[in-house]
Amino acid sequence: MTNQLFKLFTSVFFVLSLINCSGGDGDEELKGYLQEESVVPDYDNDPIYSKANAKNLPTFWDIFVESAALYGKDLSNITDVEFVSEADLAGGTAARALGSCHDYVKIQVDETVFRNLTLGEQLFLMYHEFGHDVFNASHDGGGLMAPNVRSVEYTLFQREVEDFFTGVDYIEWTDEECEIIRELLKTETQ
């Protein structure tokens, strides 16, 4: 056999074996395998985030607690958690933290605006507001605590969540700042 002919023979054999592979009984199994491999981790297939339901706001608190536990933060003792529905929050804001510098969590939500956000935006927003109320985190730390709702790509969000719960990027309000915040909240909610 010449070298040329040998090459032709091997390539024909290769093509034949490919055809053989994609037909027959193993077909369904192969498809399942390929589909499984192509699942890209995202908000809607994440085992924790996929439990979010914008029409049932406490699901976001449950998610935050579960997420914190992954990093050794036990928030299960916090039971005073309240969501207050408020239409037309100033500036088209979807949510605000009213429990900052207090020992409770109280989130004011414009549910219409909130429901129109993407799941990623909803999670970012809720983590941000819980960050204020639970950890008295200010905007200075950046990451999750950076102001303004933004769309955060899943992998980046995961990193920001880790940085937040491991204390890398949040800065607590000072006692003086908390004093001012408590006064502001008092006058606003009266």
Ligand SMILES: [Zn+2]
């Ligand atoms: Zn904020």
